[in-house]
Structure formats: structure tokens, C-alpha cells
Amino acid sequence: MPEPDKTIxxxxxSYKAGNQETIEDANARLIAxxxxxxxxxxxxxxxxxxxxxxxxAQKMFLYTSQEVLGKNIKLLMPTSxxxxxxxxxxxxxxxxEAKIIGKGRKVRGKKSNGEEFxxxxxxxxxxxxxxxxxxxxxxxxxxxxxxxIEAQESRERLSHASRLSSMGELAxxxxxxxxxxxxxxxxxxxxxKRLLQSxxxxxxxxxxxxxxxxxxxxxxxxxxxxxxxxxxxxxxxQRESVALNGLILETxxxxxxxxxxxxxxxxxDLNYINKPKLLADPVQxxxxxxxxxxxxxxxxxxxxxxxxxxxxxxISDNMIEVSVIDCGHGMDAETSCGIxxxxxxxxxxGMGMGLSVSQTIIHAHGGNIYFGPSQPNGCIxxxxxxxxxxxxxxxxx
Amino acid sequence: MQNNQTKHVYSxxxxxxxxxDEAVLDSVGMLLDSIGLTNTCYKDAKVFLDAYSEAEFDKQxxxxxxxxxxxxISGIECQHRLEEMxxxxxxxxxxxxxxxxxxxxxxxxxxxxFIQKPFREQVLIDSIQKAxxxxxxxxxxxxxxxxxxxKLASLTSRETQILEAVVSGKANKVIAIDLHLSQRTIEIxxxxxxxxxxxxxxxxxxxxxIDASPTD
Numbered sequence: 235m236p237e238p239d240k241t242i243x244x245x246x247x248s249y250k251a252g253n254q255e256t257i258e259d260a261n262a263r264l265i266a267x268x269x270x271x272x273x274x275x276x277x278x279x280x281x282x283x284x285x286x287x288x289x290x291a292q293k294m295f296l297y298t299s300q301e302v303l304g305k306n307i308k309l310l311m312p313t314s315x316x317x318x319x320x321x322x323x324x325x326x327x328x329x330x331e332a333k334i335i336g337k338g339r340k341v342r343g344k345k346s347n348g349e350e351f352x353x354x355x356x357x358x359x360x361x362x363x364x365x366x367x368x369x370x371x372x373x374x375x376x377x378x379x380x381x382x383i384e385a386q387e388s389r390e391r392l393s394h395a396s397r398l399s400s401m402g403e404l405a406x407x408x409x410x411x412x413x414x415x416x417x418x419x420x421x422x423x424x425x426x427k428r429l430l431q432s433x434x435x436x437x438x439x440x441x442x443x444x445x446x447x448x449x450x451x452x453x454x455x456x457x458x459x460x461x462x463x464x465x466x467x468x469x470x471x472q473r474e475s476v477a478l479n480g481l482i483l484e485t486x487x488x489x490x491x492x493x494x495x496x497x498x499x500x501x502x503d504l505n506y507i508n509k510p511k512l513l514a515d516p517v518q519x520x521x522x523x524x525x526x527x528x529x530x531x532x533x534x535x536x537x538x539x540x541x542x543x544x545x546x547x548x549i550s551d552n553m554i555e556v557s558v559i560d561c562g563h564g565m566d567a568e569t570s571c572g573i574x575x576x577x578x579x580x581x582x583x584g585m586g587m588g589l590s591v592s593q594t595i596i597h598a599h600g601g602n603i604y605f606g607p608s609q610p611n612g613c614i615x616x617x618x619x620x621x622x623x624x625x626x627x628x629x630x631x
Numbered sequence: 632m633q634n635n636q637t638k639h640v641y642s643x644x645x646x647x648x649x650x651x652d653e654a655v656l657d658s659v660g661m662l663l664d665s666i667g668l669t670n671t672c673y674k675d676a677k678v679f680l681d682a683y684s685e686a687e688f689d690k691q692x693x694x695x696x697x698x699x700x701x702x703x704i705s706g707i708e709c710q711h712r713l714e715e716m717x718x719x720x721x722x723x724x725x726x727x728x729x730x731x732x733x734x735x736x737x738x739x740x741x742x743x744x745f746i747q748k749p750f751r752e753q754v755l756i757d758s759i760q761k762a763x764x765x766x767x768x769x770x771x772x773x774x775x776x777x778x779x780x781x782k783l784a785s786l787t788s789r790e791t792q793i794l795e796a797v798v799s800g801k802a803n804k805v806i807a808i809d810l811h812l813s814q815r816t817i818e819i820x821x822x823x824x825x826x827x828x829x830x831x832x833x834x835x836x837x838x839x840x841i842d843a844s845p846t847d
Contacts, residue, residue, distance in 0.1 A: 417748035421658035
């Protein structure tokens with residue numbers, strides 16, 4: 235922070251010294267400066283008492299200066315911040331340790347009508363003054379925050395739409411996935427009925443075993459539903475700590491509803507030592523991976539039995555890279571140019587949103603998505619994400 | 632499905648169940664057991680095809696309950712391979728999703744039934760009955776053909792010559808002239824043919840020979 239310039243007032247006073255500039259003129263100019271500011275400017279004393287409250291502050295907090303002058307600054311804060319404020323002041327005054335001075339940070343303010351709003355606050359100390367004083371400059375950041383939220387929401391809507399569309403494409407597979415356990419349940423039940431009706435032998439044991447199997451199959455059916463439900467549910471994106479290996483396995487299971495995946499072997503090459511952990515939205519990462527897996531399978535449509543490899547590897551101390559490697563027909567230069575554009579597709583039945591949405595998701599997670607040719611043929615699609623090694627104490631289940 | 636007349640001739644038919652889903656396979660096996668149908672379960676098409684080609688069972692006696700959607704070798708592909716190996720057992724396709732084009736293809740290739748999972752036992756029983764009846768009829772036919780062929784093989788070359796002429800509608804007199812033999816000789820050969828073929832009339836002889844001749 236630059237040294238406070240003691241000569242400012244002198245400059246103001248001496249500006250037109252020849253014309254006998256008065257201290258009143260300097261005062262008027264100061265008031266004009268304060269009033270012209272779009273940001274709220276507030277000066278408080280060492281105990282938090284408000285000494286100055288400019289017009290922008292009045293508009294922002296909906297108080298007149300008469301209402302707040304002499305009152306404690308805590309009046310302008312929501313309770314969650316105000317309880318800490320006295321502590322900050324006294325700790326700074328006794329130790330000189332500043333939590334906020336010179337840094338500025340996002341906090342929340344409270345208007346006279348009780349409405350809370352996000353603000354960016356920077357604080358400076360008034361030095362060489364008769365008593366301890368702090369000056370605060372406050373910017374209302376409601377609009378920026380709102381824009382951010384809206385951008386986030388529209389990203390989520392788009393990624394949700396894209397998830398729904400993948401599920402639509404997989405409808406036949408989903409029906410099959412559900413019908414398997416249902417079919418087993420129905421056959422076990424009918425067999426049990428026959429066993430119970432049969433007068434000949436004592437079939438109790440067989441029936442009990444069948445009932446157990448019925449329970450297992452019912453759980454299997456509900457697992458299928460849960461997996462799909464989690465995937466298509468409209469939801470607020472949430473970052474949480476997720477073990478990457480588990481997430482990949484879950485996605486491969488989800489991908490298996492695609493009939494064509496049965497014709498290919500899925501090879502997993504994951505980090506079993508130094509297992510990676512992400513701070514991410516698991517459903518969105520699944521969505522990206524599912525897109526890449528399905529693209530890989532599409533690329534190998536006519537190459538029966540060709541394997542699809544999924545690999546994870548550390549590319550730096552805090553970046554993990556997940557790659558999906560197909561051995562399909564590869565990509566021509568023209569295709570590879572537009573691949574991340576929305577509505578770009580080379581498929582007959584595709585929305586062309588998959589990679590575009592994937593890119594948005596990965597960027598929002600602080601990672602990158604890229605591709606290249608694979609050897610001897612095919613494509614390799616990778617995305618990187620910030621990650622940590624799962625520590626020994628909290629090894630994944 | 633077995634009447635007394637055939638019971639001692641044929642061993643009980645085998646229902647071969649092929650499904651890659653462990654639970655479905657196990658439950659269908661249990662259901663067939665409870666119905667009293669002898670069955671064998673195979674966890675995929677490859678296992679079944681291997682067993683079939685190694686002749687681990689009577690290759691023609693029974694029917695096949697085949698899942699359509701299986702990894703590596705689909706039900707449809709399995710059907711084609713069985714056909715190539717000369718398998719005559721009727722196939723009942725089972726599917727987890729109503730895939731119409733696949734069903735059409737399967738039926739065109741000669742599947743007898745197409746049932747959807749989950750199925751009612753009655754639907755399953757009816758389909759299996761139908762398949763086994765078709766199989767039984769087919770086997771009887773095969774049996775008859777085999778017997779007739781054996782009888783035909785027992786004929787001397789002269790007798791075979793005369794049989795062919797008789798069946799094609801030539802009178803003894805014409806045959807005698809054609810073969811430069813006496814009419815009496817033809818009559819004697821003809822009697823032997825009738826005896827060896829186990830028939831009493833010309834009409835019966837013609838029918839037996841036509842039934843045994845390859846239809847394809």
C-alpha cells in the first residue's frame with residue numbers, strides 16, 4: 235500500500251493559493267469527490283463507530299447518513315459477519331494482524347430493509363490521524379453474482395438436456411436392463427408357485443432359496459433405476475469429493491445399457507496406487523466420460539470385438555488425466571476442426587451436443603479436454619482435472 | 632408332449648437354455664425344472680456352440696431357448712451357426728426389449744417363436760410345447776427317411792434300376808424291353824423290391840420313395 239500522502243490537503247489548499255483558497259473550498263471538493271464515487275465509502279473509528287457515510291453508501295444500504303452516523307458499523311452486516319467484527323477490530327488493534335486490510339474480499343452487507351446482498355469490501359487504515367480510523371470502500375456485486383448464477387444455471391440446463399438425450403438414445407438398452415431382473419423375478423416366482431403346489435416332495439428349501447434370489451433381483455432392478463435416475467435428475471451442480479476409480483467403474487456400468495458395448499471389451503488401466511480424488515460434480519464427470527465411451531463405441535461400430543481402453547494417469551502433482559482410447563476409423567482433419575462446436579455431428583442420430591457440453595463441464599471444473607490419434611489407429615480423447623491423491627487415512631470404500 | 636407310442640422310441644427331449652444373464656438363466660432353469668422339462672443351461676452362445684459341435688448331447692432331440700442380446704455372439708448369429716452345422720432343433724428367441732426388426736429377421740431365419748421377457752410361464756410352456764412337437768414330427772420324419780434309405784440301400788443294383796423305372800410309371804413290358812430282359816424276370820425283381828421295401832401296393836411304394844427323397 236502506498237504511504238498516505240500528507241500533502242493532499244496542502245495541494246487542495248494551495249491549488250489556487252493566489253486566489254485565497256479557503257479550507258471551505260477544500261472541504262467542498264472532498265465532499266464532491268466522496269459523492270461522485272459509485273462505490274460506497276465509509277469511515278469508522280477504532281470501535282466501529284461510523285464517522286463518514288457517502289451518498290453512494292446511502293443509496294446502497296438505504297440509510298441516510300443521519301441514521302447511521304455514530305452507530306456501529308455492524309448495523310450494515312448480517313449477523314453471521316457482525317458477531318466476528320468486534321473480534322477482528324480488537325485483534326488488529328492489539329496485534330496489528332490484519333485479516334482484510336489491503337486485500338479486499340467478498341462479504342455480505344445488509345440494507346435497512348433487512349435485505350442481504352453480496353459486496354466486495356476493501357479496507358484501509360487512516361494513518362497520522364488524531365484517533366484510530368478505518369476507511370472502507372464497498373462495491374455492490376449482486377449483478378455479477380447473479381450473472382454467474384445464471385451462466386451456471388444455463389450450463390446445467392444444457393448438460394441436463396444432453397443427459398436426457400443420451401438416455402433417449404439408450405431407451406432400448408434401458409428397457410432390456412430393467413427386463414432382465416424382472417424376468418428372473420417372474421420366473422423364480424412362477425417356479426416357486428409350482429413347487430408349492432406340487433404334492434410330491436418337500437420343496438420348502440428350494441422355495442426359500444428362490445425367494446432370496448427374488449429379493450436380490452428386486453434390488454438389482456432398483457439399482458438400475460437409481461443409477462439412471464441420478465444420471466437424468468434435474469439437479470443443482472454440486473462439487474464433492476469423489477474417488478475417480480469408483481466413478482469410472484460406475485460409468486462403465488451405466489454405459490453397458492448401450493447394446494453395442496457388448497461387442498467390445500472394456501479395458502481399464504487406472505491408478506490403483508496413488509488413487510486420485512476429485513473435487514467435482516460426479517454426475518457431470520460421468521456424463522463426460524459416458525459421452526467419450528459412447529463416441530468410442532460408435533467409432534468401432536463395424537469392428538467387432540475391438541477393445542476400448544479407459545486409462546487414468548497423473549500428468550502433474552495435482553492434475554489427473556482420463557483417456558478413452560478406441561481403435562476405430564480415426565478422424566479426418568475436417569471433422570477434428572469442428573468437433574467441440576455445438577450441433578456438430580457426424581452421426582445420423584445425434585444431437586451434436588455431447589462434446590460441446592463435455593468441454594463446458596471440464597472447463598468449469600478447471601480442466602481441459604483434448605484429443606489426438608491413437609496408435610496404430612483410432613482416437614484418443616482425454617480430459618484433465620485437478621485432483622489429489624487419496625490419503626491412507628481415508629481410503630475409498 | 633410325449634405319447635406312449637413314442638416314449639420308448641425317443642429319449643426325453645432336452646430344452647437348451649442360452650442366456651448371458653446369470654439370474655435369468657438360473658431362474659428359467661428352475662422354472663423348467665418345476666414344470667418337469669429336462670433342461671441344460673449355457674452361459675453364452677459360445678459355450679452352447681462348443682457343446683453342440685462336440686456332440687455332448689443328442690443333436691436333434693429338443694429345442695433351444697435363445698437370448699437375442701448376448702456379448703460377442705448374438706442370438707441371431709448363433710442361429711446362423713447352428714444352421715450351418717445342420718442343427719434341426721427349433722429355436723425360441725427370448726428378448727428383453729421388443730426389437731421388431733430383429734424379431735422379423737429371426738422369424739425369417741426359421742425361429743418358431745419369439746417371446747419377450749419377462750414372460751408368463753404359460754407362454755413359455757406353450758412355445759416349448761409347440762417347438763417340441765415340431766421337433767418330434769421332424770424326428771419321426773427323419774426316422775422314416777432313415778429306414779427307407781436303409782431299405783433302398785439293401786436293394787441290388789438291378790432291383791434299384793427296376794424300382795426307379797416302376798416309380799417313374801413304366802409298365803413291366805416297357806421296362807423289359809428297355810433292359811433287354813424277359814417280362815417274367817422283371818416281375819420277379821419287382822416282387823423282391825416290394826418285399827424288401829415292406830410295401831404291398833404300387834401306390835404305397837411310390838409314396839415311401841417320394842417321402843424319403845430329399846425335399847430341399
